[in-house]
Amino acid sequence: MEKKTSFAYKIIRFIVLLFFPNMKVVGEEKLPDGPYILAGNHSQMYGPLACELRFPGRHYIWCISSMMVFKEVPDYAFGDFWSKKPVPARWFFRIFSYLIAPLAVCIFNNAYTIPVYKDKRIFETMELSVNALIDGAGVIVFPEDYDEHNNIVHDFQKGFVSLAKRYYAKTGKTVPFVPLYVCPGLKKLVIGDPVYYDPTAPVAKEQERICNILMDRISELAYELPYHKVVPYPNIPKKDYPDNKRKEAIS
Numbered sequence: 001m002e003k004k005t006s007f008a009y010k011i012i013r014f015i016v017l018l019f020f021p022n023m024k025v026v027g028e029e030k031l032p033d034g035p036y037i038l039a040g041n042h043s044q045m046y047g048p049l050a051c052e053l054r055f056p057g058r059h060y061i062w063c064i065s066s067m068m069v070f071k072e073v074p075d076y077a078f079g080d081f082w083s084k085k086p087v088p089a090r091w092f093f094r095i096f097s098y099l100i101a102p103l104a105v106c107i108f109n110n111a112y113t114i115p116v117y118k119d120k121r122i123f124e125t126m127e128l129s130v131n132a133l134i135d136g137a138g139v140i141v142f143p144e145d146y147d148e149h150n151n152i153v154h155d156f157q158k159g160f161v162s163l164a165k166r167y168y169a170k171t172g173k174t175v176p177f178v179p180l181y182v183c184p185g186l187k188k189l190v191i192g193d194p195v196y197y198d199p200t201a202p203v204a205k206e207q208e209r210i211c212n213i214l215m216d217r218i219s220e221l222a223y224e225l226p227y228h229k230v231v232p233y234p235n236i237p238k239k240d241y242p243d244n245k246r247k248e249a250i251s
Contacts, residue, residue, distance in 0.1 A: 009110035012103070016053065021184065023050045027191035031057065032176050035133040036194065037163055039214050040180030041153045042142040043231040044081075047182040050189055051140050052111050059138035060129070062160070063113040065121075073101035081235050114139070122159075130166045133175060139163065140180075143211075144233040151242040152181075152219040154233045158207040164197035174199060179214045181221035185228035192217040 023046075038059070040047050051061055066076035074097040082093035114128045129139050144154040167175045176194035183190060195213045198206055222230065222244045229241045 005110040006106065009106050012107060013053075013111075016049070020049060020053055021187045023054050023182075023184070023187045023189050025054065025056060025189045025191065028056055030191045030193060031138075031178060032194060035136055035167075036138045036176050036178050037133070037160065038138055038140045038178045038180050038191075039156065039160065039218075040140070040142055040182050040189075041218055042144045042233040043182040043184060044233065044235055046184045046231060047142045047180075050182060050184075051180075054189065055140070057138060058136070059140050060112050060114045060132045061140045062116045062125070062129075062142070063108050063111075065115040065117045067104050068108045068113070068115055070101050070105050073104045074098045077101075077104070084234055084236055086237070126163065126166055129163050130170060133163070133167050134171060138178075146234060149215050150219055151247045152222045152230055152244065153215050156211040156215055158211050161197070161207040161210045162203070164210075165199065165203060168197065168199045177210055177214060179217040179221065181218045181225075182231075183222065183225060183228060184231050186225060188225070190221045190225070192221050 038051075040051070042048075048061055048063070051059070064076065064080075066072040074094075077100060078094055078097040082090065082097065085093055114125060114132065116122070116125050132139055141160045143156040143158075143160050145157050147155040149155045161177075164175050164177070167173070174197050176196050178194045179192035181188075181190040181192070195210060195217075197210065201209070223246045225244060228244055229238075230244055232241060
């Protein structure tokens with residue numbers, strides 16, 4: 001179903017399209033014909049924006065609910081995006097976090113997003129997501145946390161894997177998880193080979209298995225590309241960005 005969007009959002013989206021890098025999708029043939037759950041590295045703002053603007057097919061993107069509520073945007077945006085900036089510059093980003101609030105609310109409430117809650121309303125997130133899958137759409141998540149996995153990705157939060165269990169309970173079908181490497185340095189969105197949920201396995205073990213495979217496949221996609229700087233999940237100074245040379249995983 002086509003979503004109704006505000007005129008203001010259409011103008012903002014057009015302007016962003018003019019200035020946002022035209023990131024090429026590589027490996028589109030690996031996307032399943034039916035529903036899928038795509039998990040990628042966040043790459044700061046690049047992952048969600050690139051998938052909203054450039055990713056093919058019908059899909060919905062998980063969006064933290066705080067970025068969709070005017071009064072919650074400043075604290076969340078500053079804490080998640082800019083709290084690691086150098087101390088002398090933090091005052092600017094604190095003010096900026098208030099300035100972006102109306103823009104964030106407009107964008108994230110009009111785009112094809114699913115709000116992600118951190119309380120008991122997470123059941124609403126899951127219900128909306130499963131319904132999107134049943135309707136044949138893809139669901140895109142960026143599940144990185146702040147603990148480093150390696151020089152390419154940070155450890156995945158595992159809760160999103162439960163979508164597959166709920167989808168199986170409603171349909172009796174398994175859904176593929178598709179890895180995505182977001183590479184702003186080379187202006188590419190690289191899709192990897194999917195991995196399928198096993199409904200017969202214990203939930204906790206399956207969450208661990210799926211996340212590890214996805215992180216490993218995203219890392220391999222990065223290692224196989226020409227040399228580039230990796231845009232990490234935390235908004236750290238650019239001089240501290242890692243590169244895509246193969247390194248041992250951080251234990």
